[in-house]
Amino acid sequence: MCQLLGMNGNVPTDICFSFKGFACRGGRTDHHSDGWGIAFFEGQGCRLFLDYLPSATSPIAELVQNYPIKSTNIIAHIRKATQGVTSLANTHPFQRELWGQYWIFAHNGDLKGLPPVSGEHYRPVGNTDSEHAFCLILEQLRQQFAEAPPLPELSRALAEIVRGIAAYGVFNMMLSNGEWLFAHCATKLHYLVRQAPFAVAQLKDEDLSVDFSALTSPDDRVAVIVTEPLTANEAWRAMQPGELLCFRDGLPQPVTV
Numbered sequence: 001m002c003q004l005l006g007m008n009g010n011v012p013t014d015i016c017f018s019f020k021g022f023a024c025r026g027g028r029t030d031h032h033s034d035g036w037g038i039a040f041f042e043g044q045g046c047r048l049f050l051d052y053l054p055s056a057t058s059p060i061a062e063l064v065q066n067y068p069i070k071s072t073n074i075i076a077h078i079r080k081a082t083q084g085v086t087s088l089a090n091t092h093p094f095q096r097e098l099w100g101q102y103w104i105f106a107h108n109g110d111l112k113g114l115p116p117v118s119g120e121h122y123r124p125v126g127n128t129d130s131e132h133a134f135c136l137i138l139e140q141l142r143q144q145f146a147e148a149p150p151l152p153e154l155s156r157a158l159a160e161i162v163r164g165i166a167a168y169g170v171f172n173m174m175l176s177n178g179e180w181l182f183a184h185c186a187t188k189l190h191y192l193v194r195q196a197p198f199a200v201a202q203l204k205d206e207d208l209s210v211d212f213s214a215l216t217s218p219d220d221r222v223a224v225i226v227t228e229p230l231t232a233n234e235a236w237r238a239m240q241p242g243e244l245l246c247f248r249d250g251l252p253q254p255v256t257v
Contacts, residue, residue: 026055109170221250
């Protein structure tokens with residue numbers, strides 16, 4: 001199946017280091033070679049890069065690895081297709097508008113027999129179960145709330161929706177509107193929070209290390225969420241099946257119904 005990568009911080013941060021290791025898994029150190037994508041929030045805007053080529057050999061992925069775009073919320077995805085052909089239309093992350101905000105979504109897993117999307121606002125463009133699930137989430141939220149609700153209310157509603165979709169199969173996912181990042185674990189997700197005192201991190205998939213103490217200030221904090229740990233010398237926490245976390249300002253908060 002696919003792999004996910006997310007970042008949430010209290011200050012705009014680039015993801016060049018983590019993405020270098022992650023991109024290797026798209027056809028070099030792993031077999032996720034059916035396309036890739038990454039989304040960076042910048043204020044109310046969002047930069048979205050997609051390619052149906054493997055990330056390990058994609059010229060666009062090489063550009064992203066060397067382009068220090070700073071953001072407080074980032075979602076990336078490398079695809080191993082289970083439903084839908086290899087094409088840009090089926091490449092994650094997916095982007096839609098809700099309540100005057102861009103929303104970004106990526107999924108790892110396989111969902112069977114999802115109900116049709118009821119409503120007039122959201123339809124899948126491609127033919128993946130992932131984009132179908134994203135449209136279900138947004139349509140249900142739009143039907144429940146005419147305007148963006150406070151985060152606690154949104155969290156409770158989203159937890160119920162996610163639990164319902166997860167009943168149809170494997171639903172590891174990330175979702176962000178640029179203010180926060182939700183991550184749901186069905187089978188496998190890990191995260192860590194980098195904060196002072198910062199240290200050296202060594203990638204697993206690439207012979208590269210970074211001393212974050214030379215690149216950060218004492219008040220910086222960033223959470224990195226990924227399917228499989230990216231570094232060999234940091235303490236990654238495994239999320240539990242069924243766990244839903246909301247990351248804000250680099251800190252995770254558990255979400256329950």
